[in-house]
Amino acid sequence: MSESLSLVIPALIYLPAYRAALEDGWSPDNLNGGAAARKELGSIADDRCAFLASLEDREAIGEPILMPDGTTRKRLPSYQRWLWDGEFCGSIAFRWQKGTASLPSHVLGHVGFSVIPRKRGHGYAAKAVLALLPDARALGLAHVDLAANPKNIASQRSIERAGGNLIGSFTRDGAYGGGEGLLYRIVL
Numbered sequence: 001m002s003e004s005l006s007l008v009i010p011a012l013i014y015l016p017a018y019r020a021a022l023e024d025g026w027s028p029d030n031l032n033g034g035a036a037a038r039k040e041l042g043s044i045a046d047d048r049c050a051f052l053a054s055l056e057d058r059e060a061i062g063e064p065i066l067m068p069d070g071t072t073r074k075r076l077p078s079y080q081r082w083l084w085d086g087e088f089c090g091s092i093a094f095r096w097q098k099g100t101a102s103l104p105s106h107v108l109g110h111v112g113f114s115v116i117p118r119k120r121g122h123g124y125a126a127k128a129v130l131a132l133l134p135d136a137r138a139l140g141l142a143h144v145d146l147a148a149n150p151k152n153i154a155s156q157r158s159i160e161r162a163g164g165n166l167i168g169s170f171t172r173d174g175a176y177g178g179g180e181g182l183l184y185r186i187v188l
Helices: 015-023 033-046 048-054 124-138 153-161
Strands: 006-008 078-084 088-095 111-115 143-148 165-171 180-187
Touching (some): 015 088, 088 124, 143 153
Antiparallel strands (some): 006 078, 143 180
């Protein structure tokens, strides 16, 4: 589409396009992939309004977060936005702890994003990250952290285009099965 990218609040009007992306094999969850997509499709089928409401949880009152190893962890305040250029392009999630820029070890970063395959290569992930930064500043955060898989060069470049600087590598929390990650930081 020729429209510029915007972040939209998940709503019924956009839900068919979101559901279609999930059905086509895309997932907003880069770690749990297809399992996460199937879970979301089930939640949409069960109660689409409740599903949409679950994507905006600034008070962290929702269900605990199911980790890849099957354990659960306390939810952080968070919200999700959908990338839209006249069509659905992907999603971006923002999470934080009140009063601090620090995150628990089981949270890989303040921001997570995923762009559908046919919309990749347009700089949408970097634009979406930049669009979230005013919210992070408004919450009083001094910085936002983003994690990337060392093999995901496209994600690393997107983070760098948004102003992220590589802090270094880290070992992912055991709930993710360990392994190396790269930590980037955007100073606000």
